């Protein structure tokens with residue numbers, strides 16, 4: 001009888017020597033990692049100056065990947081690049097946790113060391129974030145690692161008990177499952193709590209309390225007929241919550257207007273800085289401007305039109321006094337993004353502004369609260385800095401964020417038409433059907449759109465009222481759809497009489513060109 005030995009093993013509770021199944025060890029490691037991450041996130045939310053370690057790792061990935069990969073990710077995933085990145089980090093963390101669990105099955109110390117090493121990587125990523133407290137970040141990491149290791153120890157001990165309990169497996173299995181559920185609850189509560197504490201909730205309340213001033217120069221109401229209201233056609237103004245979002249910020253910067261300043265610096269006679277209240281007290285304008293991303297494919301949806309409100313850049317530049325040689329306006333965000341464009345553009349275009357309002361509301365957090373730039377006619381990557389922190393006048397030799405990453409120094413928006421109707425992939429019946437879409441050439445306006453069906457002639461589309469040269473224009477063509485497959489092509493002509501080229505180019509380095517084409521199957 002080996003009864004004494006078994007008792008001895010049971011009493012020691014040593015996970016390292018227990019004959020526990022590999023599956024249980026992996027589960028234990030995964031759950032311990034989740035609980036540890038949850039606690040670290042909670043601590044990061046609670047401690048001043050500690051960034052979320054998970055999001056810091058994400059930021060490090062974004063900063064570290066080569067430009068072509070970052071471009072490819074945006075091209076393939078568009079606005080869902082961030083959820084996909086976070087899901088990937090979760091998967092990798094789960095795999096690492098499971099691996100640590102398997103290591104701990106042989107030797108507990110090995111698993112514990114794995115936890116500490118991975119946490120150290122997270123802390124390292126956190127420490128390179130702007131404005132961190134080293135102490136708070138390390139404490140968040142230590143708490144996470146400590147909880148992870150402790151939970152791992154307890155789960156493995158429970159799993160070992162379960163493995164040894166031939167007589168009454170039910171109770172011991174329940175013991176493991178209860179602990180497992182507890183670890184999962186810690187993970188979820190920590191993650192959610194950390195996110196709430198990180199300030200997003202509080203900022204939403206601050207933003208909701210802000211009233212936009214009446215613009216000194218309001219934009220005219222859109223003329224009747226500027227929106228054709230055809231089902232499936234993009235509305236003239238895209239609602240804030242539907243507006244495309246592109247940026248390098250994994251975590252939307254939570255900028256409290258009370259702590260915010262806008263610096264106007266560089267090659268100017270009198271540098272100055274403004275508080276949010278001072279900016280809001282300056283005379284404001286309203287303008288309807290279509291914003292487009294250079295990564296937008298022909299026919300893509302990284303483009304939108306909104307009514308923006310803010311202070312003209314020209315007013316800020318006049319106050320600062322632009323010096324000779326200040327050929328570039330370089331804007332910077334609170335999270336270190338930069339974008340630059342010719343100073344003359346800001347002086348020439350009265351609609352170029354520091355925007356504080358979007359479609360009648362204070363800027364949404366995702367779109368740059370409390371202030372961003374909006375410059376008609378330029379792609380966002382050279383101009384539309386969100387969470388704006390400074391405007392620096394420089395020479396042309398300084399480059400914004402995307403220029404060394406393979407994008408053109410100058411980014412004028414190319415003339416484009418897009419076909420929205422017939423809606424891709426939706427069944428279509430023979431008979432009278434509209435073909436409809438939008439076309440944009442900000443600062444130049446749209447003079448015409450033509451549509452070609454199969455190999456037929458180019459037919460002029462009916463244009464909606466032009467709201468403004470800076471914003472897109474809807475168009476449609478009535479069509480007698482005949483059964484079978486059809487190819488529909490469109491092209492726009494801008495206000496200068498220049499026709500959209502049919503030459504196809506990729507989005508890099510300066511924006512896609514070519515005609516939008518859709519294929520439709522008309523039912524007989």
Ligand SMILES: Nc1nc2c(c(=O)[nH]1)N[C@H]1C(S)=C(S)[C@@H](COP(=O)(O)O)O[C@H]1N2
Pocket residue numbers: 243244245246247248249291292293294333334335337366367368379380381383384385386387
């Ligand atoms: N701070 C910051 N501002 C930014 C970016 C960014 O990565 N960070 N991306 C720019 C790009 S590439 C585009 S196309 C526009 C998109 O603005 P939106 O997200 O409000 O549509 O924001 C611009 N402003």
Ligand SMILES: [Mo]
Pocket residue numbers: 246292293294295379380381
């Ligand atoms: Mo962009």
